[in-house]
Amino acid sequence: MAAADLSRLIEATANTIAAHAEELTRLDQAIGDGDHGLNMKRGFEAVRAEAGAFSAKPLPEALKAIGTKLVMTVGGASGPLFGTLFMALGKEIPAAPDRADLAAAFGKAIEAVAARGKSQAGQKTMLDVLQPVHEALLQGKTAADIVEIADNAADATVPMKALRGRASFLGDRSIGHMDAGARSTALLVRAVAEAIERRA
Structure with a gap:
């Protein structure tokens, strides 16, 4: 992945989280601490601030660095979980992945998140979006299909x-309330999928 492509992905995810920060906060106020939107915005703004440095790295190293930054800046329970997703993805993915590589690495990253959170799909967490997205990747679904699947899963x-x-x-x-982590995960899936589609 070219540095410019990764930079665009970082920009897209940061913009999406910022645009939906208030929505994520409202969701979290209903059944959580009420800080999910603010925390996620802070984390992705910190990643955006270092987009040039991250984009200059090979993809695996960039993802691991992004994950580390999220752990340090998001805070709460979400920091370690979203950070683990990116760090584990970086650990597993090759520098020039094809779709099969991405699906395999994504599966391993989901396992790492589940282990970190001591959770599994069906417990009202981000895993309830990650798992269907992984299955869609394995099935060769289109980007538009994957976005719809992520939204429906949230x-x-x-x-x-x-x-x-x-x-x-x-x-x-x-x-009766949507999980804020599931919603933010679906938003990130949409941001990445649409950025990749525009590139194609």
């Missing part, structure tokens, strides 16, 4: 009962 967390994180303390009261 919507599907609304009727779920939270079993992990701050929301789990609410028990049945967590039902």
Whole structure:
């Protein structure tokens, strides 16, 4: 991946999170600490501030560096989880990945997130979006299909009962609210997919 392409991806993700920060905060206020939007915006703005340095690195090293930056700047529970996603992806992906490489690396990264959060799909977390996206990658779905699948997966967390994180303390009261981490994950999937589509 060329430096300019990676820089555009960083810009796209940072713009998307910034544009939806208030929405993510509202979602998190319902069943969490209420700081998810602010924390994610801070983290991705920090990544954007160093986009030139990150983009100059080979893709695996860039992803690991981005993940480290997110751990240090997002804070809360989300920092380690989103940071782990990027760091594990960087650890597994080759410098010039094809779709199969991406799918394999993404699967390993999801396993790392699940282990870090001691969670699994079905517990009202970001994994409820990551897993369907991974399956879509394996099935060769188009970028548009993957975006729709991610959005639908985030919507599907609304009727779920939270079993992990701050929301789990609410028990049945967590039902009826979208998980903020699932929503931010779907937003990131959309940003990346649309940026890659424009490049193509």
